[in-house]
Amino acid sequence: xxxxxxLNQTGLIIGDxxxxxxxxxxxxxxxxxxxxxxxxxxxxSLLRSMMGLMxxxxxxxxxxxxxxxxxxxxxxxxxxxxxxPVTVEDYLHASIHTRAFFLKKSKAQKQRLQSLLEKVGLQxxxxxxxxxxxxxxxxxxxxxxALAQDTTLWFMDEPMTGLDQDAQQTIExxxxxxxxxxxxxxxxxxxxxxxxxxxxxxxxxxxGIERSGSPEQIYGASHNQDDxxxxxxxxxxxxxxxxxxx
Amino acid sequence: MIDSLHQFITTLVTQGMLPEMFQYPFVTYALIAALxxxxxxxxxxxxxxxxxxxxxxxxxxxxxLTGIAIGILLGEPATQPVAALFSFCLCFALLLHWVKSxxxxxxxxxxxxxxxxxxxxxxxxxxxxxxxxNVHILExxxxxxxxxxxxxxxxxxxxxxAISLLLALRFANQALMASLQPDLARVQGVGGEKAxxxxxxxxxxxxxxxVTVAAVKIIGAVLVGALLLIPATTARLISRNIRQFxxxxxxxxxxxxxxxVVLPMAxxxxxxxxxxxxxxxxxxxxxxVLLNQLKILRIA
Numbered sequence: 001x002x003x004x005x006x007l008n009q010t011g012l013i014i015g016d017x018x019x020x021x022x023x024x025x026x027x028x029x030x031x032x033x034x035x036x037x038x039x040x041x042x043x044x045s046l047l048r049s050m051m052g053l054m055x056x057x058x059x060x061x062x063x064x065x066x067x068x069x070x071x072x073x074x075x076x077x078x079x080x081x082x083x084x085p086v087t088v089e090d091y092l093h094a095s096i097h098t099r100a101f102f103l104k105k106s107k108a109q110k111q112r113l114q115s116l117l118e119k120v121g122l123q124x125x126x127x128x129x130x131x132x133x134x135x136x137x138x139x140x141x142x143x144x145x146a147l148a149q150d151t152t153l154w155f156m157d158e159p160m161t162g163l164d165q166d167a168q169q170t171i172e173x174x175x176x177x178x179x180x181x182x183x184x185x186x187x188x189x190x191x192x193x194x195x196x197x198x199x200x201x202x203x204x205x206x207x208g209i210e211r212s213g214s215p216e217q218i219y220g221a222s223h224n225q226d227d228x229x230x231x232x233x234x235x236x237x238x239x240x241x242x243x244x245x246x
Numbered sequence: 247m248i249d250s251l252h253q254f255i256t257t258l259v260t261q262g263m264l265p266e267m268f269q270y271p272f273v274t275y276a277l278i279a280a281l282x283x284x285x286x287x288x289x290x291x292x293x294x295x296x297x298x299x300x301x302x303x304x305x306x307x308x309x310x311l312t313g314i315a316i317g318i319l320l321g322e323p324a325t326q327p328v329a330a331l332f333s334f335c336l337c338f339a340l341l342l343h344w345v346k347s348x349x350x351x352x353x354x355x356x357x358x359x360x361x362x363x364x365x366x367x368x369x370x371x372x373x374x375x376x377x378x379x380n381v382h383i384l385e386x387x388x389x390x391x392x393x394x395x396x397x398x399x400x401x402x403x404x405x406x407x408a409i410s411l412l413l414a415l416r417f418a419n420q421a422l423m424a425s426l427q428p429d430l431a432r433v434q435g436v437g438g439e440k441a442x443x444x445x446x447x448x449x450x451x452x453x454x455x456x457v458t459v460a461a462v463k464i465i466g467a468v469l470v471g472a473l474l475l476i477p478a479t480t481a482r483l484i485s486r487n488i489r490q491f492x493x494x495x496x497x498x499x500x501x502x503x504x505x506x507v508v509l510p511m512a513x514x515x516x517x518x519x520x521x522x523x524x525x526x527x528x529x530x531x532x533x534x535v536l537l538n539q540l541k542i543l544r545i546a
Contacts, residue, residue, distance in 0.1 A: 051433045070440065073433040084296060085485040086426070093419075094488070098437040100418035102492040127487070142430075149434060 003029035003065055005050060005186075009058035011208070012045055019045050021208030022058050029064070029152070030182040031200035032175075034189050041206045043188040044076075044157050050186065051155055064153065071153040072146030077162045078138045082131025088141055089113055089126040096148040112148075120144045121170065136167025143174050154178060156187040192219075248278070248397045267511050275400060276392030276519070279464045280507045282403040284500030286410055287470070290457055291478035292495050293450065297425040300479075301354060302342070303471040305361040306454050309338035310467030311368025314387050315375045324379040325386065325394055328459055331467065336455040338364060343451055390466035390520025392507055399463050406460045410453065421446050422488070464503065466520030473499060476527040483534050502527040 004026050011022035020042045027033050035043045049056040051073060080086075092113050094101045099109065117123045120140040125133070133141065139159055146154065156175070160168045172194070178185055179198065189195060195202055196215045203212040211218065252274045258264040267273050294303050313334030317327025342360045346353055372384065386394050424431040424443040431441040458470045465473055481494035506523030509515070515522075 053429055053432060070435040070438070071433060073430055075429065078427065080426070081296075081298075083482065084426075085482060085487055085491045087487045090488040091426070094422050094436070095419075095434075096437060098416075098419060098439070100415050101422055101488050102414075102418060104489075129486075145430075146434065149438065155433070 003184075004063050006061045006063060007050070007058065007209075008061065010046075010049065010060055011057045012042065012049060012054065013057065018207065020049075020056075020205075023209035025203060025209050025212060027184070027186055027201070029184045032179050032185045032187065032198055033201045033203060034187050034195045034199040035203045035205050036189060036192070036195055037205040037210070042208070043205045046205055046209070047155055047157055047186065047188055070149060070151060071155055072149055072151045074139065074142050074146065074154070074156040074159045076158045077135050078142060080130035080133070080138065082129070084129070084131065086130050087127050088117065088122060088130065088133070091130055091141065092116060092144055092148070095145045116144045116148055119147060120174065134167070136163045136170060139163065139167070139171055140174075143171070151183075153184045154186070156185065156189075158188050158190065161190070248275070248400060251278070265512065272393055272395065273511065275395040275397065276464065276507045277504065278400055279392075279395045279403060280503035280523075281500065282400070282407050283461045283464050284503035285496045286403075286407050286457055287461060287465075287473045287503075288477050288496035288499030289410060289414055289492070290453055291474045291499065292481075292492050293421060293425060294454075294474050295478040295482060296422065297450070299450075300471075300475045301357045301361070302339075303454055303474045305342065305357050305364060305471075306335050306339045307458060307468055307471030307474075308361055308368065309335050309364040310458055310462070310470070311388070312338075312364055312371060314384065314467060315368060315371030318375045318379060319371065324383045327387070328462075331462065332455060332459040335458050336452065339451040339455055340448070343447065385518070386466075387462060388466050388468045389518040390462070390464050390469065390523070392464065392511075392519045395463045403460050406456055410457075413449075413453075417446070421450070464507065464519055465523055466518065469520040469524045472524045473502070473527060476524065476531050477502065480527070480531040480534050483538055498527070498530060502530065 007023070007025040007027075009022040009024060010020070011018070012020040035046060037043055045054055048054040050060055051071065052060075090101060093099075093105055093109065096112075096116075097105075097109055099105070105113075113126070114123060117126060120143050122137060122140055122144065125137065128137075130138070130141075159175070160171050163171065175185065175187070176198065196219055199215050201212060202215055202218040204210040204218065252271050255264060255268050255274050259266060259269045268277075294300055310331055313331040314327050316334055317330025318324050320330055322328070322330055338360070342357065345351075346356055349356070376384065385391075420431070420436045420439070420441045423436045424441050424446045428443045432443050435441050454474070457474075458467060461470045461473070477499035478491075478495045480498055481491050485491035485494055502523050506526050507519050509526075510517045510519065510522050517525075
């Protein structure tokens with residue numbers, strides 16, 4: 001089997017509340033996996049468990065080449081203290097370089113920052129404080145930070161929620177570029193149209209993993225996006241390490 | 247080395263290049279202590295502000311009251327109860343952090359409880375201790391006194407400063423990002439390296455406890471928390487980026503420490519050095535707020 005993340009009887013219980021019933025799932029490399037389901041169904045908790053940010057029962061096994069040991073993470077609309085004097089350039093520099101933030105940046109470092117910010121269309125906002133950025137700009141900055149890592153594995157938790165239409169389109173384009181590069185994307189998302197058009201695997205979460213499969217298998221031939229048939233499906237397994245995010 | 251420095255300063259006094267008060271060794275010691283304490287507290291203060299831990303450092307500072315009393319009760323010298331002070335501050339900070347990570351109580355409420363406990367326990371023990379030692383010695387430890395600085399204190403300060411500088415050069419970015427967005431730092435790492443967010447939290451607590459002990463002679467245990475907070479809060483108002491924020495915090499902190507040591511002597515004011523330093527820093531903060539308001543009114 002190629003690189004993958006394997007969930008073996010993974011569940012989440014906090015106190016008396018069962019957030020996720022134990023279930024199995026395999027997320028294969030080089031694909032766009034979309035976690036969908038109603039609000040409060042446990043999608044974000046499942047994503048956070050996969051990243052090791054939440055305690056869970058069962059096993060989550062990363063069968064992955066070393067390069068992706070540090071994955072990218074795009075959380076829901078990021079909060080920044082508006083009054084802190086941290087600029088876009090400061091944030092990105094401190095995220096991706098080891099040279100202490102209070103020392104002067106080298107010319108090469110400045111060029112790298114500029115090139116990353118150009119990729120996400122923030123090249124004119126280098127000196128803007130984080131608290132002064134719009135929601136879309138903050139998300140694009142997080143993408144710039146993640147792009148710098150040159151990682152093959154991305155976790156995204158509703159990266160377009162709360163953004164205006166233009167910002168949503170920009171983020172969608174960035175996600176589709178990553179998909180075209182055969183990066184592995186694990187994403188919580190509510191937009192059934194996006195899920196139907198772009199997902200390689202849909203994972204329906206409702207207090208546990210209800211079912212998973214291709215959009216056709218989950219939604220059937222019907223174009224009614226809310227009509228999700230209740231049947232379990234097996235995930236197809238085809239991927240190769242060399243093709244991933246090349 | 248310190249003796250040679252003092253001789254050099256005495257020569258400058260003889261040549262009329264420095265005021266006469268610098269002919270006394272304790273003034274030289276106090277000035278060196280101020281020059282080491284200022285940048286140390288300033289550097290740590292920027293993280294205190296970014297991490298929103300102002301109240302935490304204040305609580306640890308007040309925990310020093312109890313640490314000093316325990317030290318004297320255990321037979322440490324009343325002028326320098328360093329071991330008990332450091333041990334108690336460290337245990338107090340670690341316990342606070344440990345409880346925080348295991349309860350749902352809001353952090354500010356939790357720090358409030360610990361702060362009240364530390365002051366109450368400290369007051370109870372100090373009243374008992376005051377029967378055994380001269381209360382003025384305690385005042386020196388609580389509010390700082392330049393007369394008590396010794397070459398050994400300077401050596402301790404220099405070692406802590408050197409360790410802090412090395413840590414800052416190597417881990418400043420990781421500490422900053424772990425403070426700004428801990429979850430992202432945990433998952434993505436910083437600068438291509440895994441960020442050990444929990445380790446940074448505990449290292450930070452250790453540094454606050456260390457700095458509280460190191461700054462006790464000049465600023466006093468009770469006011470260390472204030473100097474961790476005020477210069478960074480002032481610099482935050484007048485900085486456009488993180489580098490400016492860091493450098494200005496260091497300058498303000500060092501400037502206040504030096505002025506707080508020198509001015510009471512120059513004007514023969516009977517003010518403890520810690521109080522003078524914090525009063526200067528507070529005045530600077532209020533002036534900055536007022537100037538900012540005037541600027542806003544002028545623009546409007």
